[in-house]
Amino acid sequence: MLYPSVLSTETSSTLVQRPGSFTLPSKTALPLSASHWGAFRAEVKNGAVARVLPFEHDPRPSRMNEAWPEMLNSPLRVLRPVVRKGWLEGDGGAARGEDSYVEMDWERVLDLTAAEIARVRTFAGNQGLFAGSYGWSSAGRLHHARTLVRRFFASVGGFVDQETNYSYGAAMAFLPRVLGVNDGVGASVTSLSTIRDHCDVFLAFGGIPAKNWEIQSGGIGEHRFDTFMRDATSRARMINISPYRKDVEDAFAVEWLAIRPNTDAALMMALTRIIVAENRHDQSFLDRYTSGAERYLAYLSGSTDGVEKSAEWASAITGIEADTIRDLALSLPGKRVMVAANWSLQRARHGEQPFWAAIGLAAVLGQIGLPGGGFAFGYGSSNAMGNPPYGTPLTGLPSLPNPTGIAIPVARVADMLLNPGATYRYAGGTHTYPDIRLVYWAGGNPFHHHQDLNRLRAAFRRPETIVVNESYWTATARHADIVLPATVTLERDDIGGASRDRYLLAMHKLVEPAGEARNDYRIFTDLAARLGVEDVFTEGRSEADWLGWAFETITDRLRRRGITPPSFEEFWQTGYFEMPEPGEPHVMFEGYRQDPAEARVDTPSGKIELFSDSVAAEPGQPGHPVWLDPEEWLGSAKTSVFPLHLLSPQPDRKLHGQMDFSSYSRGGKIRERECVRLNPDDANARGVEDGADVRIFNDRGSCLAVAKYDAGVLAGVALLPTGATYDPDGRSDRNSNPNVLTRDVGTSELGQGCAAQSCLVEIERLDRPLPELRVSRPPVIHPAGN
Numbered sequence: 201m202l203y204p205s206v207l208s209t210e211t212s213s214t215l216v217q218r219p220g221s222f223t224l225p226s227k228t229a230l231p232l233s234a235s236h237w238g239a240f241r242a243e244v245k246n247g248a249v250a251r252v253l254p255f256e257h258d259p260r261p262s263r264m265n266e267a268w269p270e271m272l273n274s275p276l277r278v279l280r281p282v283v284r285k286g287w288l289e290g291d292g293g294a295a296r297g298e299d300s301y302v303e304m305d306w307e308r309v310l311d312l313t314a315a316e317i318a319r320v321r322t323f324a325g326n327q328g329l330f331a332g333s334y335g336w337s338s339a340g341r342l343h344h345a346r347t348l349v350r351r352f353f354a355s356v357g358g359f360v361d362q363e364t365n366y367s368y369g370a371a372m373a374f375l376p377r378v379l380g381v382n383d384g385v386g387a388s389v390t391s392l393s394t395i396r397d398h399c400d401v402f403l404a405f406g407g408i409p410a411k412n413w414e415i416q417s418g419g420i421g422e423h424r425f426d427t428f429m430r431d432a433t434s435r436a437r438m439i440n441i442s443p444y445r446k447d448v449e450d451a452f453a454v455e456w457l458a459i460r461p462n463t464d465a466a467l468m469m470a471l472t473r474i475i476v477a478e479n480r481h482d483q484s485f486l487d488r489y490t491s492g493a494e495r496y497l498a499y500l501s502g503s504t505d506g507v508e509k510s511a512e513w514a515s516a517i518t519g520i521e522a523d524t525i526r527d528l529a530l531s532l533p534g535k536r537v538m539v540a541a542n543w544s545l546q547r548a549r550h551g552e553q554p555f556w557a558a559i560g561l562a563a564v565l566g567q568i569g570l571p572g573g574g575f576a577f578g579y580g581s582s583n584a585m586g587n588p589p590y591g592t593p594l595t596g597l598p599s600l601p602n603p604t605g606i607a608i609p610v611a612r613v614a615d616m617l618l619n620p621g622a623t624y625r626y627a628g629g630t631h632t633y634p635d636i637r638l639v640y641w642a643g644g645n646p647f648h649h650h651q652d653l654n655r656l657r658a659a660f661r662r663p664e665t666i667v668v669n670e671s672y673w674t675a676t677a678r679h680a681d682i683v684l685p686a687t688v689t690l691e692r693d694d695i696g697g698a699s700r701d702r703y704l705l706a707m708h709k710l711v712e713p714a715g716e717a718r719n720d721y722r723i724f725t726d727l728a729a730r731l732g733v734e735d736v737f738t739e740g741r742s743e744a745d746w747l748g749w750a751f752e753t754i755t756d757r758l759r760r761r762g763i764t765p766p767s768f769e770e771f772w773q774t775g776y777f778e779m780p781e782p783g784e785p786h787v788m789f790e791g792y793r794q795d796p797a798e799a800r801v802d803t804p805s806g807k808i809e810l811f812s813d814s815v816a817a818e819p820g821q822p823g824h825p826v827w828l829d830p831e832e833w834l835g836s837a838k839t840s841v842f843p844l845h846l847l848s849p850q851p852d853r854k855l856h857g858q859m860d861f862s863s864y865s866r867g868g869k870i871r872e873r874e875c876v877r878l879n880p881d882d883a884n885a886r887g888v889e890d891g892a893d894v895r896i897f898n899d900r901g902s903c904l905a906v907a908k909y910d911a912g913v914l915a916g917v918a919l920l921p922t923g924a925t926y927d928p929d930g931r932s933d934r935n936s937n938p939n940v941l942t943r944d945v946g947t948s949e950l951g952q953g954c955a956a957q958s959c960l961v962e963i964e965r966l967d968r969p970l971p972e973l974r975v976s977r978p979p980v981i982h983p984a985g986n
């Protein structure tokens with residue numbers, strides 16, 4: 201067994217591992233690897249993965265990993281580097297998305313790609329290179345494609361980046377203005393054990409859907425959904441406030457309050473108003489810990505706009521009976537209340553407002569900073585939310601500073617490509633879109649994730665060159681000029697895990713790469729060499745060296761916390777390291793509550809802001825939480841043409857577009873299409889039978905799906921999950937991708953997040969047979985030299 205010498209000696213905080221010194225020890229008989237949907241072990245026979253076994257410590261393993269043996273050899277793997285035919289012929293991008301490809305050997309294609317980057321850099325500068333490359337990539341920290349592509353472009357002098365995310369971008373950009381920190385979303389939420397022990401009422405806006413708990417970025421050892429639900433409902437009355445009853449599993453016997461999509465802010469405001477009007481609020485909390493409450497409460501009373509935000513007012517907006525709203529409001533004071541909202545609420549027009557209104561409601565109830573109370577965003581959005589703060593230390597390759605300093609908010613990508621030189625407001629500043637000539641994507645799928653795909657298609661026609669590293673023939677790969685085949689996690693060694701998960705995971709290389717696929721690290725190393733910056737990108741380290749470096753960094757952090765780390769050999773052979781149980785549960789704003797002067801929050805007032813001067817400076821913003829019309833919702837005049845509110849939740853049998861063509865994912869489809877869930881009354885009114893093929897359309901485009909009757913869907917709402925591979929036919933999609941329908945507009949100038957959940961459509965019976973899918977086969981590929 202060979203060890204890097206540095207691993208057996210004490211490491212200091214300055215890491216001194218020499219490049220070239222790390223050699224991997226052997227792995228176990230039953231190696232381990234991991235996906236964003238969980239760790240697993242594999243039986244490898246004759247160089248192939250014969251079987252995938254759930255990780256022995258996972259109480260509720262995801263079935264998604266079963267798809268691996270099939271997906272490793274999927275006919276949709278990108279096997280060799282290819283270049284788009286029309287691009288070689290100089291078509292100016294016209295045939296992107298429709299074209300055939302020509303194979304090219306690695307040396308030539310790397311020369312060509314490097315030359316393109318160099319050309320654009322010379323003629324347009326580094327701000328002509330877009331490599332924000334948003335996307336989840338794969339589990340494993342070292343081979344995380346998005347980290348690598350951005351590091352590479354930082355090495356070549358800079359690029360245009362993307363900031364925030366699709367998941368909770370509006371909240372990320374906005375919450376720091378009123379909370380001082382980006383708290384409340386993600387890892388920092390209050391620990392579940394405090395809910396189990398203290399919470400009386402758990403308001404679950406958007407529910408706690410079991411499917412979302414299959415996933416956590418980075419790789420996970422433990423799916424603790426059952427524990428979460430048991431603990432969250434053991435003492436508390438949980439109310440599922442959602443347009444979909446099944447956003448909480450029936451087994452937990454929770455109450456369902458059916459609410460119209462995008463109207464949660466109005467309900468929260470009425471609850472707040474009623475509590476204050478009845479003088480049941482906690483004035484001393486407001487005085488001590490918040491700033492501007494009087495201006496917000498004046499708005500709620502109607503003194504500023506003549507409209508009291510009463511139960512009747514909210515009833516007309518939300519569709520919930522006024523008495524129900526009143527009863528709920530008056531049941532809250534004096535109780536320990538958790539105001540919990542899913543991230544989906546803010547992926548909507550003015551999505552900043554329900555989160556701010558939730559903070560307002562938790563504040564008038566005096567709950568912020570108490571165990572089991574307050575507000576939290578995302579308990580129902582991702583695995584392990586509310587887990588003890590394990591702080592499992594992980595590291596990928598360090599990012600390098602981006603010399604251009606330019607980053608657009610993630611969901612403004614089509615705007616940027618279509619409007620070079622235009623200005624936009626975002627997070628308190630005015631910014632200018634750069635003029636992009638080359639787009640490089642690695643580890644993301646904008647033709648999965650972005651809204652209004654017809655608009656994105658037009659935007660993707662603009663750049664001179666589009667390069668994509670992909671493992672599969674996704675819709676994005678089909679819109680690229682140069683497609684470089686990337687390995688999947690099972691084809692390389694890595695370390696995975698997530699800070700809220702108990703396990704640090706070894707990810708063993710299980711099989712050789714398919715075809716000529718290469719690791720992204722190698723692709724970028726070879727490009728960097730051609731551009732004269734190999735040393736900057738690699739720092740002289742091989743992939744194995746980086747693995748050693750990462751392990752050393754992790755063990756160093758563990759030691760500094762008094763935790764004895766395993767040796768690399770032990771870790772690699774066991775396949776995991778179990779973090780010790782942290783002592784204290786985490787309660788958001790507990791320190792602030794105890795000592796607001798000492799632990800003042802980083803806002804201009806030093807308090808939680810229910811009125812913000814900087815927000816008031818934005819167009820259309822009064823400066824406090826406010827009900828603003830989401831434009832496409834059930835209260836809009838547009839319902840006379842498109843009467844159904846389309847929600848596009850996360851899919852239950854895959855992660856986004858990943859594994860869309862696995863048998864497991866296809867097992868949830870009918871006739872290769874996703875099911876759109878409809879209230880039977882809405883379906884009947886349209887002559888649509890259960891199981892009928894339907895066309896879903898609006899003024900932006902259309903797609904196809906199979907109708908599924910579901911009495912748990914609020915009337916007027918349709919649910920079509922994301923993830924079906926976009927298969928364009930003019931402005932329609934032969935497949936079931938909701939993003940041909942969604943609107944490409946920011947949440948607001950405050951956050952500029954993705955507003956996918958504000959979307960009106962109509963549905964009709966399909967009057968012709970379903971067309972054959974083209975995207976279930978790779979595009980036409982001409983062998984090299986033909």
Ligand SMILES: Nc1nc2c(c(=O)[nH]1)N[C@H]1C(S)=C(S)[C@@H](COP(=O)(O)OP(=O)(O)OC[C@H]3O[C@@H](n4cnc5c(=O)[nH]c(N)nc54)[C@H](O)[C@@H]3O)O[C@H]1N2
Nearest residue numbers: 335336338366367643644645649669686848856857858956
């Ligand atoms: N309508 C609607 N749209 C939405 C949402 C919604 O609610 N409604 N949700 C949004 C949200 S929250 C998100 S996070 C986004 C998700 O959008 P994405 O993160 O872009 O979706 P993924 O399908 O996970 O894309 C990751 C891609 O990386 C590729 N990949 C995996 N491993 C590797 C690797 O090692 N190397 C390379 N080169 N590639 C690799 C995969 O094959 C896959 O195509 O979608 C957003 N879009």
Ligand SMILES: Nc1nc2c(c(=O)[nH]1)N[C@H]1C(S)=C(S)[C@@H](COP(=O)(O)OP(=O)(O)OC[C@H]3O[C@@H](n4cnc5c(=O)[nH]c(N)nc54)[C@H](O)[C@@H]3O)O[C@H]1N2
Nearest residue numbers: 367406411412442444461462542543544581849850855856
């Ligand atoms: N299986 C699986 N799990 C996933 C993912 C996946 O692709 N597959 N993706 C992961 C990612 S990247 C993310 S960001 C998270 C996202 O987590 P979320 O944003 O929480 O997930 P969604 O599924 O979009 O929404 C959850 C529920 O919110 C309800 N909802 C939608 N709009 C509204 C509204 O306006 N008001 C109310 N009250 N309810 C509403 C819908 O009924 C929906 O079922 O999920 C993660 N989990």
Ligand SMILES: [Mo]
Nearest residue numbers: 365366367368
């Ligand atoms: Mo997300």
